[in-house]
Amino acid sequence: MYLLHCMLLCAEAIMRDRASWSEAAHTDPDHLTLDEFLAFRHPESSHATILTLVDELLDKFGKKPYQSI
Numbered sequence: 124m125y126l127l128h129c130m131l132l133c134a135e136a137i138m139r140d141r142a143s144w145s146e147a148a149h150t151d152p153d154h155l156t157l158d159e160f161l162a163f164r165h166p167e168s169s170h171a172t173i174l175t176l177v178d179e180l181l182d183k184f185g186k187k188p189y190q191s192i
Contacts, residue, residue, distance in 0.1 A: 143163055143166065144163055146162075146163075146166075147159045147160070147162040147163035147166075147169075148163075
């Protein structure tokens with residue numbers, strides 16, 4: 124039972140990594156550039172991720188970019 128649980132956790136982690144890899148890979152789906160690799164490993168430091176997060180927050184709160192929150 125423990126082995127099955129570990130296998131399921133590993134499968135979920137692999138699926139998350141594949142999704143993150145796909146988001147980071149802009150040029151070649153099989154290889155990442157240095158910037159893409161950094162975005163894959165540290166999405167919190169990625170400019171594209173930060174801009175996406177800001178856009179999502181602005182949409183969530185219904186504000187225009189030039190208005191104050």
